[in-house]
Amino acid sequence: MPEYLRPGVFIEEVERGPRPIEGVPTSTAAFLGAAERGPIKPRMVTSYKEYTRYFGGVFGDSNFLPYAASGFFENGGKRLYVCRIVGENATPAQAEAGDFFLRAAGPGSWGLRLWASVRPSTTRDSTGNPVGFRISVAYFRKDDAPFDPFDPANATRVPQPYIEDYDDLVTEERLPDYYGKRLNFVDLDKGPQNQGPDVSALVVLVRKPGVAVGAAPAAFNGLLTDQGAEDQALDSGDYRGEPVGLRTEPQGLDALRLDPYREVALVYAPAVDKDTQLAIISHCENMRFRFSVLDADKGKSNPGDLDPRTTITDTSYAALYYPWLAIADPTSGARKIVPPGGHILGVFARTDVERGVFKAPANEIVRGALDLEYDINDGHQEVLNPRGVNAIRRFPGRGIRVWGSRTLASNSLWKYVSVRRLFIFIERSIYEGTQWVVFEPNDPRLWARVSDTIRLFLRTQWREGALFGRKEEEAFHITCDESVMSRDDILNGKLICEIGIAPVRPAEFVIFRIFQNTAEAPR
DSSP states (O other): OOOOOSSSOOOOOOOOSOOOOOOOOSOOEEEEEOOSSOOSSOEEESSHHHHHHHHOSOOSSSOOHHHHHHHHHHTTOOOEEEEEOOOTTOOOEEEEETTEEEEESSSSGGGGGEEEEEEEOSOBOTTSOBSSEEEEEEEOOTTSOOOOTTSGGGTTOSSOOEEEEEEEEBSOTTSTTBHHHHSOEEETTSOSSOOSOSOOSSEEEEEOTTOOTTOOOOOEEEEOOEEOOOOOOOOHHHHHOOOBTTBOSOOHHHHHTSGGGTTOOEEEOTTOOHHHHHHHHHHHHHHSSOEEEEEOOTTOOOGGGOOHHHHTOOBSSEEEEESOEEEEOTTTOOEEEEOSHHHHHHHHHHHHHHTOTTSOSOSEEOTTOOEESSOOOHHHHHHHGGGTEEEEEEETTTEEEEEOOBOBOSSGGGOBHHHHHHHHHHHHHHHHHTGGGTTSOOSHHHHHHHHHHHHHHHHHHHHTTOBOOSSHHHHEEEEOSTTTOOHHHHHTTOOOOEEEEOBOOOOOSOOOOOOOOOOOOOO
8 A cells, every 4th residue: 555644646556457468479480400500599580591691501411400491481480499409519619819719609510611710900090000800700511612701812712601790899898899799709707608699690709718808809810620529410319408418508499498488389390200209299298388290201102101199199289291392492493302390380370370370270372382292182181180190282273282280189179280279379378468466365356357357368369260159158258256266275375267268170071961952843
């Protein structure tokens, strides 16, 4: 209660009525896999061009992460967290520049193809002296022979590397051009984490322990040669991502548990083994607010061999898609067979935006798909559909479409992707939107306010078509009173609210009954 200790007029702001619940994002995805280069810390990208800036392009015949990212954005995806996965013995390459290290932005042998240069800045003061220093870094792809790209004599050599340039850097912390404000920067006296802006896709400037703040890196020009261990073959432990061996930072699923990535709703790793698929499913089940997409194995010419509920697991938090797709390589244009998950999650995102999470992401065109690894006919799908395998099919005159929307759950209540994702959306939205309730006085006034808050949110979902029922009472009900809370619950600080919703389900089987109606003879 406010205190009134002097005469006068007082104005109070009083909060009454329900607080609005904002719907959480449903189409933010996280992709895990091997990338050509880049950091292992999950990073959001919003286009394939941005992906290639930070993580490189297509590399190797069995690394499908770039294709998945390209397919995601081509099919309507907007926000993607890329989680680069490396082996436990991968280390970042670096080079010594006086009191500093120039270190690759992420671990792996790719850093050994970084050419760095530290030289005086191009801007001069009134006496003709440089105002600071300049750091330039160039990345050469695996098949390109490195050369000094900052030598004017090499300006016309091809192919030219990808270059980042940071000019007019200074050592005074109060100035806007201080190197710790313009470049990825680590002061080892303050720990191993980046303390500068996360702007460079290639390099981190590392200040050695005990070095004065006003120090500058020494002149340097050459390749990073120290460390940069080659990545080893990846396994499910690398995708789980706990720090182990020489890898001191979390990556993959372990990193995605952290709070900055709580908006991730979809998780996918292209063409991974069963153990990794199970790790991803377990992650989604434990986090509760995430859904995963799985790829069928490549080369499965007999659809009858696919039975994921037996060979993988029975879950409502995952869906499996078959077969693989033929696409045009985003770099060379050559035809390439790739797993479908990246394209499918783009369809998920597109459907969420255009219709809503309650709409099954099916009967939708797969953009960028030129062909299928295997054609699926009606007889094949009669085997696949009951087993929870979602087919991708070609239809004459209608193109290549997603033709299934089932989870891997044997429980018929959760057999549809749209139902599970609708519940994830509603549960997480209510969870995020009712945090204010904690530690409020637990009395009927609070119960009524909570009920009104949730009712307004569910009413909006019903009006948008997410819930089934001609009337609001048929679509959902909310009970938050002494009928669901005992006296013991209240004494133990529990507020219990029961919410029942009737989700819409997709019209999977459309049946038209047509009969012959013989007209009666006129009398």
